[in-house]
Amino acid sequence: MGSVNVISQHEFADESLVCPVDLARKGLPANEAEYGFFSDCKQGFRIKYLQGRLVKSLKIVMFATKINLLMPCGPAAIVVNYLTAHHGWVFLLSLLGIIPLAERLGFVTEQLAFFTGPTAGGLLNATFGNATELIISIFALKNGMMRVVQQSLLGSILSNILLVLGCAFFCGGIVFHKGQVFNKSAAVMNSGLLLIAVMGLLSPAVLHYTHTEIHFGKSELVLSRFSSCVMLVIYAFYIVFQLKNHKVTSDHVDEGCNQEESADNDVAEISKWEAVIWLASFAGWIAVLSEYLVNTIEGASIAMKIPIAFISVILLPIVGNAAEHASAITFAMKDKLDISLGVAIGSSTQIAMFGIPFCVVLGWLMGRPMDLNFQLFETAILFITVLVLAFMLQDGSSNYFKGLMLILCYLIVAASFYVHVDPKSNGDKPPPS
Amino acid sequence: MKVDSDGTMEEMDDDFEVEMATLVSSSPASMKTHITGIWGIGSMVDLSSSCSLNRIVRRLLKSIGIVIFQPKINLLLPFGPLAIIFHYLVRKHGFVFFFSLIGIIPLAERLGYLTEQLAFYTGPTVGGLLNATFGNATEMIISLYALQNGMIRVVQQSLLGSILSNMLLVLGCAFFSGGIVHYNKNQVFNKAAAVVNSGLLLMAVMGLMFPTVLHYTHSEVQYGKSEVSLSRFSSCVMLVAYAGYLFFQLRSHHKLYNPINEEEGNNEDDSDEEEVPEITQREAIAWLAVLTVWVSILSGYLVDAIQGASESLNLPVAFISVVLLPIVGNAAEHASAIMFAMKNKLDITLGVAIGSSTQISMFVIPFCVVVGWMMGKDMDLNFQLFETATLFITVLVVAFMLQEGTVNYFKGLMLILCYLIVAASFYVHVDPSANDG
Numbered sequence: 001m002g003s004v005n006v007i008s009q010h011e012f013a014d015e016s017l018v019c020p021v022d023l024a025r026k027g028l029p030a031n032e033a034e035y036g037f038f039s040d041c042k043q044g045f046r047i048k049y050l051q052g053r054l055v056k057s058l059k060i061v062m063f064a065t066k067i068n069l070l071m072p073c074g075p076a077a078i079v080v081n082y083l084t085a086h087h088g089w090v091f092l093l094s095l096l097g098i099i100p101l102a103e104r105l106g107f108v109t110e111q112l113a114f115f116t117g118p119t120a121g122g123l124l125n126a127t128f129g130n131a132t133e134l135i136i137s138i139f140a141l142k143n144g145m146m147r148v149v150q151q152s153l154l155g156s157i158l159s160n161i162l163l164v165l166g167c168a169f170f171c172g173g174i175v176f177h178k179g180q181v182f183n184k185s186a187a188v189m190n191s192g193l194l195l196i197a198v199m200g201l202l203s204p205a206v207l208h209y210t211h212t213e214i215h216f217g218k219s220e221l222v223l224s225r226f227s228s229c230v231m232l233v234i235y236a237f238y239i240v241f242q243l244k245n246h247k248v249t250s251d252h253v254d255e256g257c258n259q260e261e262s263a264d265n266d267v268a269e270i271s272k273w274e275a276v277i278w279l280a281s282f283a284g285w286i287a288v289l290s291e292y293l294v295n296t297i298e299g300a301s302i303a304m305k306i307p308i309a310f311i312s313v314i315l316l317p318i319v320g321n322a323a324e325h326a327s328a329i330t331f332a333m334k335d336k337l338d339i340s341l342g343v344a345i346g347s348s349t350q351i352a353m354f355g356i357p358f359c360v361v362l363g364w365l366m367g368r369p370m371d372l373n374f375q376l377f378e379t380a381i382l383f384i385t386v387l388v389l390a391f392m393l394q395d396g397s398s399n400y401f402k403g404l405m406l407i408l409c410y411l412i413v414a415a416s417f418y419v420h421v422d423p424k425s426n427g428d429k430p431p432p433s
Numbered sequence: 434m435k436v437d438s439d440g441t442m443e444e445m446d447d448d449f450e451v452e453m454a455t456l457v458s459s460s461p462a463s464m465k466t467h468i469t470g471i472w473g474i475g476s477m478v479d480l481s482s483s484c485s486l487n488r489i490v491r492r493l494l495k496s497i498g499i500v501i502f503q504p505k506i507n508l509l510l511p512f513g514p515l516a517i518i519f520h521y522l523v524r525k526h527g528f529v530f531f532f533s534l535i536g537i538i539p540l541a542e543r544l545g546y547l548t549e550q551l552a553f554y555t556g557p558t559v560g561g562l563l564n565a566t567f568g569n570a571t572e573m574i575i576s577l578y579a580l581q582n583g584m585i586r587v588v589q590q591s592l593l594g595s596i597l598s599n600m601l602l603v604l605g606c607a608f609f610s611g612g613i614v615h616y617n618k619n620q621v622f623n624k625a626a627a628v629v630n631s632g633l634l635l636m637a638v639m640g641l642m643f644p645t646v647l648h649y650t651h652s653e654v655q656y657g658k659s660e661v662s663l664s665r666f667s668s669c670v671m672l673v674a675y676a677g678y679l680f681f682q683l684r685s686h687h688k689l690y691n692p693i694n695e696e697e698g699n700n701e702d703d704s705d706e707e708e709v710p711e712i713t714q715r716e717a718i719a720w721l722a723v724l725t726v727w728v729s730i731l732s733g734y735l736v737d738a739i740q741g742a743s744e745s746l747n748l749p750v751a752f753i754s755v756v757l758l759p760i761v762g763n764a765a766e767h768a769s770a771i772m773f774a775m776k777n778k779l780d781i782t783l784g785v786a787i788g789s790s791t792q793i794s795m796f797v798i799p800f801c802v803v804v805g806w807m808m809g810k811d812m813d814l815n816f817q818l819f820e821t822a823t824l825f826i827t828v829l830v831v832a833f834m835l836q837e838g839t840v841n842y843f844k845g846l847m848l849i850l851c852y853l854i855v856a857a858s859f860y861v862h863v864d865p866s867a868n869d870g
Binding site for chain 1: 632633636637640643644646647659660662663666667670671673678681825829832833836
């Protein structure tokens with residue numbers, strides 16, 4: 001996969017990495033340009049050149065990874081939606097279709113980060129890392145499905161902590177029988193931050209459930225909005241802190257997401273403009289599919305006889321986290337457990353400190369009463385899980401059994417959501433405007 | 434091994450006497466010495482006459498001598514039959530309950546000893562497995578009887594109380610006694626192993642808690658029924674986790690497991706010397722079967738007498754289940770934990786206490802749920818909110834406390850006092866929905 005920018009001859013930086021076919025294809029226009037077939041041929045050349053670049057770009061971006069075999073599911077979902085309106089199928093297909101898009105989005109963000117330097121790159125990674133979940137949540141928010149937003153974001157945290165980490169520990173432990181070690185202090189600090197973030201998120205819920213609000217129903221909304229603004233400020237500081245003081249950590253996380261090889265090969269595979277264009281197009285595609293996804297949640301829940309809670313907490317986050325999942329497992333199997341931990345816990349912290357407050361603020365702007373009042377069940381489970389995780393990371397070692405336990409705990413959580421229904425099944429969809 | 438032929442029995446006796454002399458108190462020792470002395474001399478004479486019946490009788494008596502008359506705790510053995518007699522004669526449930534309670538204690542201890550002995554013959558892997566399964570055999574038998582009687586709350590509370598008692602009372606007494614004996618310094622233990630074990634326990638407890646949380650947030654799809662199915666699913670998952678746990682411990686981490694293997698019987702004080710089994714394999718199995726049957730019989734009387742005892746003694750059933758029943762099941766571990774703490778082998782103590790708690794939460798409780806499923810009883814993981822909260826807080830607090838790596842008598846005292854508070858709270862506790870079988 002290592003190849004070089006195609007643009008012109010002076011960018012043939014690492015010729016040793018270029019494969020012969022590409023070289024042959026590249027060589028031709030460059031030579032032509034150099035020996036000057038001027039005006040006419042230049043036009044023709046330009047179109048051909050753009051075509052060549054487009055094809056090459058497509059090749060790198062679209063056809064490079066196996067997961068993109070799922071790509072046709074996206075258009076298939078749209079087709080099925082117009083043909084049959086069978087919500088179950090549309091839901092599943094759009095779910096499958098988003099997975100490769102999310103992964104490619106991560107890849108493209110990665111690539112863009114090369115051009116923007118480490119600071120903005122880290123910021124980019126931090127923001128777009130959970131872009132899929134954010135986009136899905138924004139659509140759900142627009143539809144007024146507040147519970148879906150809350151549950152999918154919470155499920156994303158749970159899935160990161162239990163499933164992704166568990167799979168990473170398990171696979172790494174199977175490859176390295178003796179157990180692996182990781183940097184205890186970084187992991188403990190990250191989990192401590194996560195715990196603080198979760199604590200900040202849970203206060204409105206606790207307020208509500210101890211029936212100690214001044215204006216029942218309204219105070220917690222106000223409190224939620226205030227807490228969200230505070231959390232966003234904390235998040236801003238968190239980013240500054242990470243980027244300024246812990247360049248090493250953020251470098252690890254930056255290069256962690258997509259490059260399988262060793263760290264020193266920071267070569268971008270596509271140009272900056274291509275990256276931006278692809279980013280925009282992927283984001284657009286994800287947005288389109290998310291709309292279908294969100295619109296069909298309720299229908300799918302009825303058609304497949306699965307509670308909405310289960311769909312929101314378990315199925316939606318699997319989609320959003322698929323890329324991080326794969327990369328965490330890959331890094332664990334290469335004995336780079338620190339990166340896996342950084343990915344998993346970092347993603348959870350980002351959702352807790354940025355994703356959820358952002359949705360609350362966005363809901364505020366949209367006029368939706370989105371608040372931080374997760375139901376008691378989810379709140380309790382989230383708190384217990386984060387506490388147990390923080391405790392478990394303290395000894396700095398992992399083995400396959402710990403991974404197995406985490407995965408089994410996730411199974412139990414998933415099973416409990418399968419038999420879970422909201423106590424007051426409030427139709428929180430306002431009449432469609 | 435060595436006890437097979439008569440020729441070597443004498444040497445065995447000598448070794449055996451020397452080994453046991455340090456641990457056994459005076460009167461049984463003298464009685465035993467007397468017995469073995471007689472056999473030692475007599476065997477030479479009998480060998481010539483080759484009377485096999487005599488040999489069997491002698492071996493039986495010798496076996497009884499080893500198994501029954503050896504430790505002091507077996508002075509409590511007569512209470513068992515006494516309980517049965519009382520049950521038929523007097524019908525006072527309070528006395529029957531107490532006597533069967535006291536009568537089970539030595540049986541549980543001997544059960545542990547026999548498992549230990551059997552482990553010599555079966556090798557470390559199966560031996561570890563045996564220890565793991567039979568370690569909590571008493572609690573399991575009592576729970577199964579209670580389950581059969583439909584006393585689901587008793588089962589839940591006794592198992593939960595067993596975990597609480599292990600973490601607070603056993604650890605507290607061990608730390609306290611160890612701290613008193615070594616009062617001039619803090620005792621240290623292997624932090625890494627303790628942290629790993631307590632992390633596993635925390636995860637196991639977390640897995641057990643979800644059905645309760647589901648129920649108490651009133652968020653089930655079908656009220657009352659979905660938590661039962663969730664509990665059954667969770668139990669199967671936990672049993673799989675337990676299988677993984679055993680596999681992990683026995684295969685990958687031999688070192689971690691061996692000290693626990695050695696400690697279960699409190700008749701090896703210095704584990705440096707070779708561990709010599711004292712009875713043959715067949716004897717061990719036979720005794721195991723006999724004692725298990727005895728424990729079952731007494732448990733039957735015990736469980737039947739709980740309700741009556743609770744009324745006549747004016748104790749809530751919750752208190753009996755959570756505080757009194759586990760004391761019985763844990764008596765042997767209690768004694769061995771204290772002993773090892775006093776010998777400054779805290780790692781073994783911690784292994785016993787935390788390992789037993791983990792086994793109960795990962796094996797016994799899910800096993801009871803599955804057995805209840807097969808019996809058609811609605812046993813679920815919905816421990817009441819009070820016990821669940823207490824359990825979680827306790828495990829969390831103890832897990833954090835162990836992170837430091839040192840203990841002293843004050844920590845032990847705090848743990849014991851916390852247990853007293855928990856016990857007191859169960860004394861004044863009644864189930865919100867009193868639905869005992």
